[in-house]
Amino acid sequence: MTSLILRTTTRFMFPVLLLFSLFLLFRGHNEPGGGFAGGLVAASAFALYALAFGVDSTREALGVDSRSLIGSGLLTAAVPAWFALLRGQPLLTHQGVWLYFAVPGLGDIHVGTPLVFDVGVYLVVVGVTLTIVLSLAEE
């Protein structure tokens, strides 16, 4: 596909979509969004990129092998699971591991192990979708 319009639009849309996916990921705990939705948006961004510029350039843009994203995502999601075990709590107990701090200009931030878990979900979703999309597109 060599549509100039698609390519130009994609150049603008791609970073915006990726930013939006991160936005969804980080706000997910309080507003609509989350790792799953965020991951899907990011995957769509790359899928769009693949449609516009081809698979090889997409792999280059991605920088890492999409398959390793799956593994690292699963590992990341497992961290809070084990963290709870080490504290003597049942698997995946998030309670009591929250940090609160104020960042000038951003307001109060609170971060907990659910975010780590959600990042894992995000990575897995991106990895899975792109592994399938890119493999299919290469056929």
Add this chain to the structure above:
Amino acid sequence: MIAAAVLSGFVLAGAAPSLSRALRGYAGWCLAALPLLLCVYFGVWFAAVIQGGGTSIAYPWMPTLGLHFSFRLDGLSLLFGLLIAGMGALVLVYAGGYLAGHPLLGRLYAFLLLFMGSMLGVVLADNVLTLFIFWELTSISSYLLIGFDHERPAARAAALQALLVTGGGGLALMAGLLLLGHVGGTYELSELFARGDQVREHALYLPIMVLVLAGAFTKSAQFPFHFWLPRAMEAPTPVSAYLHSATMVKAGVYLIARLTPILGGTEWWTAVVSSAGAVTMLVGALLAAPQTDLKRILAYTTVSALGLLTLSIGVGTGPALLAAILFLVAHALYKGALFLVAGAIDHETGTRDVTRLGGLARAMPITAAAAFVAALAMAGLPPLFGFIAKETFYTALLETPAALLGTACGVAASMLFVALALVVGVRPFFGTKVETPKHPHEAPPSLWLGPILLGTLGLVFGLAPTLVEAPLSAAVAAILQREPAPLHLALWHGWNTALYLSIATVAGGLVLFWLRGSIRAGAERLTPLGGLGPAGGYELGLRGLNALAAAQTHLLQSGYLRYYLMIVLATVIGLTGYALWRRPLDLQPPVWTDGAFYDAGLVVIIIVAALASVRSQPRLAAIATLGVVGYSVALFFVIMGAPDLAMTQFLVETLTVILFVLVFYHLPSLPDQSQRTARVRDALLAAGAGLTMAVLVLITTQMKLFPNISDYHGEHSVTKAHGRNVVNVILVDYRGLDTLGEITVLGVAAAGVYALLKLRPSKTRDKPAPAAPEEASP
């Protein structure tokens, strides 16, 4: 400390391969240090137990399930512990000599140590669940050891057979032990001993007994499960000596003895256990008679010996249990020695066929001496310990209610033992020298040390039985859970019935030895009947299982996505429909209450798009119309105030369309129109699936089983989970484990798709499209 003793084997097993490389020829000798240490440890404890001591230890493992990592030392467990550790040391040394230079020797050491640890766990465990776990580990290590020579199909088949038979018994055992714990109210043996009456009087007593005995009989190769043991001789000889003669096969005997205070003493128990033992004893000895392979003779006589042990324990009287314990020790000593001798003969001459062996005593004097002593013990001749064991066995049989029958069986089996002892332990070394494939020399020390030590012990215990009176008495007392009774063992009992029987046994055995040629010839004529036995049943069962697996795979795994979808949908419709039909629900027809005009519009759009997707000719048009359906559903989510769901639906819909386009781009245009019957079938299936889903949705909206769950989530999501988005809090916190499982499934699905696309042997273009796993959204 006990736990450390059990687990040390596992730890050393992990290090064994690298130690084997580092220490080369000395590895066996060095690794044997651990079992030797364990021997000393058990010996010290044995001394304490004889003084009336004993110890137990328990670590909570899963206390809510009654599972404790608990161990207990008493006479019986220590006797087995000594056997296991002692034989383990000899076998490790022996293996080093037997397989010297073998590239996988380190692995053999590791498996042997793994087995030793598992077996120690079985006999030392106090918790029956812990016992069961170690029990299964022995089956697994046995599988690995029988299949050690994994490039030979015969070894693999034998390993699989042993695993399936003992593993199947293991399943029964697990059920039996769970029932036992349920009935007894505890899984600790030490507590169950006091509740024997409670268990025996329970309605579930018989099922428990049958299940537990199924486990014990398969493990101890009792008839009709005996057939796996002779085939297990595919294992290297040290393995046969260790697992399939001295220790593992006695795990079943141990279990029967251990559970005697809890399950034993009833008519059923005595009848089943003793008759199974008697039949096994006879069948094993009879099957051993015509064999010509040294190891197979030894294997069948081991089956027979296991039957003898089971019979004695089943009889259950004091003298019978004493006979069992005496024979256990005597058998481990002589059979271990004979197996190791058989291995040495094989190693030196290159054959194990008794008809092709003779006159080896000159070339292998030390091995010959060890074999001679062991054979005398097997024949039950004085002054060996085997003689005392056999005399006690006869005495015990004479006291049973069915004395005539029992004694006749015992004497018949013992006569065959005499003849076979001569065949195995004496005949190869004397007579005229026979040419063998290899020119025999005396075996290296590592190969004769074990037989000599075991033979000497058999001789010493026979000459000075007072040495072992106290420990053996403690073992018998442990079976009965009583105080040890004073015990007097002696070679000479005076002229009594047992002695006359012994004399008759030897005479009969000599006659049988004389007739061995015609016995073999007679058995040859019966070989065609071999397929009718339990082994034939096993083969038949295995073939049937394979055929069933092939048939159902052929039926269900067509490789076409459309058929998979059809099966999935039909199953859902069938099962859900059946459940709805069995329990009809009072369903109200849906009422259109507060729907706005755009709701109606969306419904119309969805229906039209769905119909269009069915009718549309090019695939891309069908996908596009399906996308319309998906987006319209997402719009419904928006209207209903579920932004998270709507967003996910939009994204999934988008990606699905992209995926479909990518796949269908490569597919040829739609083939010829499908046939009318196929269309009707698909239409019915689609309508059925839609109807089922509609009914299910109606049910879920009309039934409020747990009205508070969403309120609960809403109330606690901020206070407890620090999040205002309940959907996300559910995903990452409340039901985090589900999500973890789901993303794992996603990963597996991606691996599957990748494998299908990238790893197929030839890249053809008409492969069915893989399912889009995105639809499995949380």
